Amino acid sequence: MDVHIQNIARVLVFRAVNGRIFTLGEIEKDYPIVPAGTLDYYGVVDENVEHFRQTGRALNDGHREVLDRLLDALRASPAASMLFELVVEPIEKKQPYRFVAANMALMERLAVELTEYQNQARASGKRLDMLVRYASEMNDAGGSVYAGHPVRFKKSFIEVRRAFRKRAPQIRFTFSPALRADLNDAKIAQYWPGDRYVDVIGATWYVHGENQRVKGMANMRSYFQRAVRVGKPLAIDEFGGALGESQSDYHGNDIMLESMLREIEMLADTGITFAFGTIFLDDQKYGVDATLDFLKPA
Numbered sequence: 001m002d003v004h005i006q007n008i009a010r011v012l013v014f015r016a017v018n019g020r021i022f023t024l025g026e027i028e029k030d031y032p033i034v035p036a037g038t039l040d041y042y043g044v045v046d047e048n049v050e051h052f053r054q055t056g057r058a059l060n061d062g063h064r065e066v067l068d069r070l071l072d073a074l075r076a077s078p079a080a081s082m083l084f085e086l087v088v089e090p091i092e093k094k095q096p097y098r099f100v101a102a103n104m105a106l107m108e109r110l111a112v113e114l115t116e117y118q119n120q121a122r123a124s125g126k127r128l129d130m131l132v133r134y135a136s137e138m139n140d141a142g143g144s145v146y147a148g149h150p151v152r153f154k155k156s157f158i159e160v161r162r163a164f165r166k167r168a169p170q171i172r173f174t175f176s177p178a179l180r181a182d183l184n185d186a187k188i189a190q191y192w193p194g195d196r197y198v199d200v201i202g203a204t205w206y207v208h209g210e211n212q213r214v215k216g217m218a219n220m221r222s223y224f225q226r227a228v229r230v231g232k233p234l235a236i237d238e239f240g241g242a243l244g245e246s247q248s249d250y251h252g253n254d255i256m257l258e259s260m261l262r263e264i265e266m267l268a269d270t271g272i273t274f275a276f277g278t279i280f281l282d283d284q285k286y287g288v289d290a291t292l293d294f295l296k297p298a
């Protein structure tokens with residue numbers, strides 16, 4: 001079944017087990033939904049830079065496999081279009097944003113190669129929409145090596161956005177901070193790079209255990225109630241949750257996900273809608289017992 005959530009236009013699903021990303025066909029087989037697309041991750045690290053130097057290509061075999069399978073799924077689907085979001089992460093350990101600036105040719109090549117996949121979809125009479133989520137969760141100073149530096153983030157976001165506009169102006173960019181109970185959502189404004197560089201206002205939203213449910217949901221609501229005033233499309237780049245709070249006690253994914261979706265749908269009463277939302281499932285926290293059976297039609 002297609003997923004119908006009243007104020008999310010397209011529901012995507014990401015599922016990974018032992019580091020392997022599930023195809024859309026596998027997701028449809030295991031869960032009672034037909035995803036409208038998926039996502040993948042791309043690290044701006046020395047390994048990918050070296051791959052680019054040696055081959056002239058930005059995408060490695062793993063990325064191409066994900067995109068090839070997505071393209072196959074799109075061609076076989078009755079859907080006219082699907083959505084792919086690439087999470088571009090500046091995760092080189094030393095001075096990650098400077099590393100990106102020094103390798104802007106890699107970013108331009110990445111833009112070209114993503115456009116090539118869009119052209120293949122178009123040649124098949126389909127449309128593959130694409131977004132780049134650059135330096136996501138940049139407000140989580142306890143997270144990735146690039147996080148916690150608003151001035152550096154804004155400068156780098158603008159540089160990468162300009163590189164993509166040069167080579168792939170049709171690929172959109174999403175602004176995507178982390179939303180959690182333990183993060184001050186009011187501080188996210190420090191990271192805003194400017195209206196002209198952001199196409200979609202998104203976020204990753206996770207609820208780590210029952211004790212974080214109330215605050216985590218309040219932070220999500222307040223963030224999007226502010227974001228909607230900017231007048232750009234909104235999205236939930238990733239969302240997931242569990243009732244358990246420790247690695248040995250993660251459980252209740254369906255219960256938390258259903259509760260989170262109810263909170264999302266309640267925002268429709270205030271006129272807030274989302275261009276897309278991605279259900280995030282893994283084998284560590286957010287997919288250990290998820291079935292998504294609550295999405296089956298009554």
